[in-house]
Amino acid sequence: MGRHRAPIFFESTPALMSVVGHAPPPFFKRGPAPLVRLAFFVSLSLILLVADLRFHTLEWARLGVATVAWPLQRITWMPIDAAGDFGGYLTRQSSLLKENEELRRRQLGTANLLLRQQHLEQENKRLRALLDMRARLPVEGRIAEILYAARDPFSRRVIIDKGIQHGISAGQAVVDDIGIIGQVVRVFPLTSEVLLLTDKDQAIPVEVQRNGLRAVLAGAGAGMMELRFLAANADVQAGDILMTSGLDGVYLPGLPVAKVVKIDRDSAYSFARITCAPLAGVERHGLALVLGDRTALPPQPDDAPATLDRPAGGKRAKKKAKP
């Protein structure tokens, strides 16, 4: 490569000393040629890429490096934290009062439902016992704070401040006060990564609240989602609320997920293009609730070979939940 021609410069223009290092280039100990080194490192990177993308075998290395780098990472949050604190300091009292008022009003509005829920749950338990159905177990949650959005521009992930130490495990669902945000995909000792619903890799089995039609909702990027594989004449209307159907064994049934925004029924395609917007503040930051693991579903019938033994089922839920 070009750099071995360097001495020419020294000879032809003696008045101009090089700024590229004062030591002469090593004539005897050069090591492999640049192209060879390039080929070596490029192939090493490609091996890593394939190992991580295809076989998911590098999680242990990631966990190790992330654990070691944790204090450094904590330091780098300081400017962002400081900016947040400064912004909070400047918040006006009037807006705080307004927010307080709003929260109190909302609490009163839901108090009626909350007061009756205990009664309804008792009644539900009794009725289920009468019908000889399996009891629905209460699922506890753990409040976590969303720290920041991951820098990776190709996926939609956020980092929350609870990890292995707090009993979080991959596959748990994350909700906010309105509906589902996403799913925990990677756990570190003190933090974990949540894949948002709007990520292209994320799929979630849903049903239409109005008529119980089951479908799979997948992220479409840019803050939107898409209802896939529904026939062009399927009974879906703009404004329909979608909630989880619970068929995947990851999400509890009945949690609100999204709202249908636009339906494009083109008879040239066999499926309708249905665009949905998430109900919860998926791209907003704040507090979230990590729901505990769901109890295991009953074993699947024999004719469907088991795909059940995958813990982080959200990505593959598509196959299981197809109606």
Added chain:
Amino acid sequence: MQPTHASRRILLPVRNWFIVLTLFVALLLNLIPFGRLPGIPDWVALVLVFWCVHQPLKVGMAAAFVLGLAMDVADASVMGQHALAYVLLAFAAAGLSRRVLWFPLSQQALQLLPLFLGMQLVMMATRMLSGAEFPGMLWFLSSFTAALLWHPATYLLLIPQFRPEDKDVHRPI
């Protein structure tokens, strides 16, 4: 006077610990969680290109590979994505190093812009081949900010090598 080959400024030799320190600080700057704010430059890429251009015998593809792995973990991206892009970037920068320093700083930045853009294209290609979404055109803004920062970065990173100008007219160089 500008710190290029064409200037008459003689620089002190670089210290190895300073190279390591600047790369480490760049890594820390990259860890600051700006989220999806467009136009934040890739500090590691900028400092890496700087040292590959100015000290191609000291900083090369091995350093680029290690820094890339660190960035892959920090960014929660796929292992090998940054490593591949940085290795190609370091190779191109080292190939450019003997030529580009003869130009004034603004033209140097202009020649390095395609390198930064190429690095982003490599990253985009690796991720989109594996099915990720398109991050939007605004993402490429960070290459332009990196090129704009080339001028201040050059002065900043060469500060320890400057020595006081002495005006001895009888000295040959």
